[in-house]
Amino acid sequence: MLDDVQIVVEDLVKRFTLPTGSFVALDRVSFQVREGEFFCIVGPSGCGKTTILRILAGLETKTGGDVAIHYHANGRPRSAMVFQGEAVFPWMTVEANIAFGLRSQPMPAATRRDIVRYYLDQVGLTPFARAYPYQLSGGMKQRVSIARAFATDPEILLMDEPFAALDEQNKLLLQQELLRIWDESRKTVVFITHSIDEAVALGDRVLVMTAQPGKVKQVVPVDFKRPRHIPELRRDARFGELVYDIWSALRDEVSRARESRGSARGEESLP
Amino acid sequence: MSTVVERNGPRIVWRAREDTAGRVRFMTTRHREILMSIFSPLVVLIAWEVVVRANLVDARFFPAPTSIVGTFWALIRSGDLASAVGVSLTRIGAGFLMGAVPALVLGLGLGLSRMVRAFANPIIYALYPVPKVAILPLVMLIFGLGEMSKYVIIAIAVFFLVLVNTIAGVVQIDPIYFDVARNFNASRRDFYLGVVLRGALPAIFTGLKLAMGVALIVLVTAEFVGARSGIGVMIYESWQVFAIERLFVGLVVVSFLGYVLSLLLDELERLVIPWQRDRR
Numbered sequence A: 001m002l003d004d005v006q007i008v009v010e011d012l013v014k015r016f017t018l019p020t021g022s023f024v025a026l027d028r029v030s031f032q033v034r035e036g037e038f039f040c041i042v043g044p045s046g047c048g049k050t051t052i053l054r055i056l057a058g059l060e061t062k063t064g065g066d067v068a069i070h071y072h073a074n075g076r077p078r079s080a081m082v083f084q085g086e087a088v089f090p091w092m093t094v095e096a097n098i099a100f101g102l103r104s105q106p107m108p109a110a111t112r113r114d115i116v117r118y119y120l121d122q123v124g125l126t127p128f129a130r131a132y133p134y135q136l137s138g139g140m141k142q143r144v145s146i147a148r149a150f151a152t153d154p155e156i157l158l159m160d161e162p163f164a165a166l167d168e169q170n171k172l173l174l175q176q177e178l179l180r181i182w183d184e185s186r187k188t189v190v191f192i193t194h195s196i197d198e199a200v201a202l203g204d205r206v207l208v209m210t211a212q213p214g215k216v217k218q219v220v221p222v223d224f225k226r227p228r229h230i231p232e233l234r235r236d237a238r239f240g241e242l243v244y245d246i247w248s249a250l251r252d253e254v255s256r257a258r259e260s261r262g263s264a265r266g267e268e269s270l271p
Numbered sequence B: 001m002s003t004v005v006e007r008n009g010p011r012i013v014w015r016a017r018e019d020t021a022g023r024v025r026f027m028t029t030r031h032r033e034i035l036m037s038i039f040s041p042l043v044v045l046i047a048w049e050v051v052v053r054a055n056l057v058d059a060r061f062f063p064a065p066t067s068i069v070g071t072f073w074a075l076i077r078s079g080d081l082a083s084a085v086g087v088s089l090t091r092i093g094a095g096f097l098m099g100a101v102p103a104l105v106l107g108l109g110l111g112l113s114r115m116v117r118a119f120a121n122p123i124i125y126a127l128y129p130v131p132k133v134a135i136l137p138l139v140m141l142i143f144g145l146g147e148m149s150k151y152v153i154i155a156i157a158v159f160f161l162v163l164v165n166t167i168a169g170v171v172q173i174d175p176i177y178f179d180v181a182r183n184f185n186a187s188r189r190d191f192y193l194g195v196v197l198r199g200a201l202p203a204i205f206t207g208l209k210l211a212m213g214v215a216l217i218v219l220v221t222a223e224f225v226g227a228r229s230g231i232g233v234m235i236y237e238s239w240q241v242f243a244i245e246r247l248f249v250g251l252v253v254v255s256f257l258g259y260v261l262s263l264l265l266d267e268l269e270r271l272v273i274p275w276q277r278d279r280r
Helices: A049-056 A094-104 A109-122 A138-151 A168-185 A196-202 A230-235 A237-269 B029-053 B065-078 B080-112 B114-127 B132-143 B147-171 B175-183 B188-226 B231-240 B244-272
Strands: A005-018 A021-034 A038-042 A064-069 A079-082 A156-160 A188-193 A205-210 A215-221
Touching: A005 A049, A005 A188, A021 A049, A021 A064, A021 A188, A021 A215, A038 A049, A038 A196, A049 A064, A049 A156, A049 A188, A079 A138, A079 B175, A094 A109, A094 A138, A094 B188, A109 A138, A138 A156, A138 A168, A168 A196, A168 A230, A188 A196, A196 A205, A196 A230, A196 A237, A205 A237, A215 A237, A230 A237, B029 B065, B065 B080, B065 B244, B080 B114, B080 B147, B080 B188, B080 B231, B080 B244, B114 B147, B132 B147, B132 B188, B147 B188, B175 B188, B188 B231, B188 B244, B231 B244
Parallel strands: A038 A188, A038 A205, A079 A156, A156 A188
Antiparallel strands: A005 A021, A005 A064, A205 A215
C-alpha cells in the first residue's frame, strides 16, 4: 500500500433487503484514493455509486468487505458531502446554510463569520448572503451546497452528482468554479457522476462502474495537467479519446444490462 | 402595427391582442381587490337593512343593522362588552397555550420515531374524532365549573389538531435534510430546532389555524353550558330574555374575534416562516 493512500475500499459488498427480496447493489468493489486526489466514479444509474458515497460518509452501513479512511484527527471533520439535488435548507438564508456545518466546530463567532464571508465570495454569492433559497436559481443553490461543504474544511469532500440537475452552461461554469476552489486546498475529492465527459474533465482518475450488480470495470488515469481550463480541455484530441474509451467500456455493459432486464420482463409476462 | 405579408389564398388576417401595459391605470389590481372586499359586506348590510324596512322579514328575529348598532354602542359604553370579550379571550389564550405547546413537543417526537408513532397512532386516532363538546360534561365534572374546565376543554380540542398536523409536518420533511444534518454533525439543538421544527413549521401553522376555529366553537359551547361571563353567556342570556339586538351584537363580536385571531396567526406565520414565497 502506498504511503499517501487515504481511502481504502476492499471487496465492499452492499446488499439491500426489500419486502420483495434482496438484491446486491455493490459486488466486491475495491479501489484506493490518494490524499489530495480528485477521484471520479462514473457509471449508469443504478450501479450503486451513490451507495458507495453514502457508505464513505457514514450515512449507510456495509454488508461486507472493508472501508477505511485515514485521517489526521486535528478537529477537522472527516468528510463533508455535497448532495444530489436540492439539499440546502429552504428555511435558512444563504449565510446560515453555509455556516451550518461550522456550528458544530468550536471557534469564535468572528472566525466563523470570516469563513462564511470568504466562501460566499468564493462562489460569488456575497450579494445574496441574506437571501432564501427560493429566491435563487438551481445553479446558485448548488453553489451554496458546495460552499457549505468547503467551509467545514473537511479532510475529504464527497460530491454526489452535484451538477446533474443544471443546464449545460451553468454546469460548465460550476465545474470550472469547483476546480478553481479545489486548486486552493487540493483536498481529497470523491466525485460521483453519470457523465463521462464531466468525470474526465475534473478527475485525476476515473473509476468506471457497471450496473446490476455494481462492480468495478476499470480505473482510467486522466493525466491532463492542472490548473485545467475545461473548454480548452474539450478541444484536446486526447480528451475525446479518453471519453470514447470509457464509453466503449461502458457500452457493452449498458446494453447487456438492458437485455437482461428486457428478458426478465419477458419471463414475467409468460403465463 | 405589424405588417402582414401578402400571400395568395384566403385573406383572413389574425392579430395578437394588445395588452394594457401602456395604459395608465386609475388603480392597481391590488387596490381594486381591496375595494371589492370592502364592498361585499357593505352590500349585504344594505340589502339586510332594506329587506327589514320593507317588512319582508320579521324584524323581531332579524333586527335591522342600524338598530343593532345602537345596542352595540350602549354595550361598549357600559363596559359589558369589553369585560365579556376579555373573559373569553383569556380562556382562548390559556386553553390554546395549554393545548398547543405539549402537542408541538409530542408531535415532533412522534414525527421522528416510526416505532413510537406505531405505538401511539391507534390511541391518537381513536380519540381524535371524538367531538370535543361531548366530553365537556366529563371535563366539568373533573375540573368544576370554574375557569379551569374552560381552559381544559379548549386545550383538548387544540391539542389534537396541532398534534396531528405537527406529526404530518415532520413526516413530510425530505429525508435529505436529516442526512445533511448528520453529515455536518449537527448538535441536538440544531437538529431539533434548526431542522425538524423549522421543516415542520408550515404544517404546524395549518394545525394552529384549524385549532383556532375549533377553539372558538368549543369556547362558546362551554360558555353556554356552564359559565357566568363571556361572550357565549351574553348570547345565551340574550336568547333567554329575548334581547334580540344584544344577541346579534354577540354574534357579530364572535365572528369579528375569529377574524382578528386568524389575521393574527397569519401575521405570526409571515414572521416566523419568512422563507416561503409570498402567497398573495
